[in-house]
Amino acid sequence: MGRATITICHAPFETAARRHATTLGLANLPLLIEPAPKGSNLTVNAPEIAARSLDRVIAALTRREG
């Protein structure tokens, strides 16, 4: 079974992350993609980002393989 896992990465690194996961034999590794800081979203703080991501993290960690 293994341990339920999700990997969080900034949007610019999504391609690199997917390729790395594939190299490691984990092509379907769940990735949570977050925007990298930009001038327009600098005021978004960490708790807000975490709250926004929570549902996606729970869904990824509780999904049934099949």
Next chain:
Amino acid sequence: MARMPSPVVEVPDFWDWHEMALERGWTDGLVVAPPTRERVDQMIAYLGRRPDEVVGVLGPKDGIATIEQIAINCVMAGCLPQHAPVVIAAVEAMLEPEFNLHGVQATTNPCAPLVIVNGPIVEELGFHAKEGAFGGGSRASASVGRAVRLILWNIGGGIPGETDMASQGQPAKYLFCAAENHEQSPWQPLHVERGFAESDSTVTVFACQSPHPLRVLGNADRILKLIAASLPVPAVNMFHAAGQFLLSFGARPAQELARAGYTKADVKKWVWENARFQVGWLRHSGILAEEQHMRYWGHGEEGAPDVATLSDETLLPMVRSVDMIHVAVIGGDSQWWMGFSPGWGNYGGYAVTKAIKRPR
């Protein structure tokens, strides 16, 4: 383990080879030499190592850097067999955890691994150390620097816009290799300072930006004050991410500092204590901000002060401690130039030195 040599392809002439190398992504755009079986085998024979010996796994592609794969890239870069041990030492250095090669290759920062060569091999193989040390004119510097880049490209898989997300990159991503000017340096060589014997030959790798040239003409007092006034600008990488930086002195300002009694250690200490961000200036210029990515050391440096609570008179260091500053003498004595190379920050790319192991 049985030897598994890389496949051989036939091409009619050099230009067909060049087109094939571009098409298959074996080069970053510059022309590369065809790695013929004969040339690659000569290099492996010189090294006296098994072609399938694994030196390490290079990110972000997790490519396996065998002796044969390294030799292929060395030949493509125009290396002589004698250059290959220098390249291998650089690869070994980049594999150390504090270098964080995967991150160096993938980051949005324009940093690139600089290879600094020290020791008797500098003169023996003709690495560039005096005028134009960071530029062209030396087969050794050019081919070793180019081989390291091709290895990062072909084995490590750092491909711009895909896995290498450097927003702008920098010319040093084509090649970045220089040697310390032992002959004209008044100071202890970099490799001796880092624990090696003077008779050892070494490479030091450090992920950094191209040297920003500073003209530091004058006596020691003025040289140091020019450095203190020129380094701590708020858009420099250390403002938000600390890490390490390199001061590469041309021989002339280094000699002037030494004449006034300054050792390398003295210079580092002086720079650390005096090249500082001024809170009052930052505040009044409107640069200080509360958002994480705009804060002083806001990128994960532990114990970063809350600048908002500090007085205008407070001076903030650029990096955590004196040992996060590197000093080398790179370049000749023809003028008063020096270079300032910010590192990647506290994420890695830290300087690592390895001995060059030459075959007996």
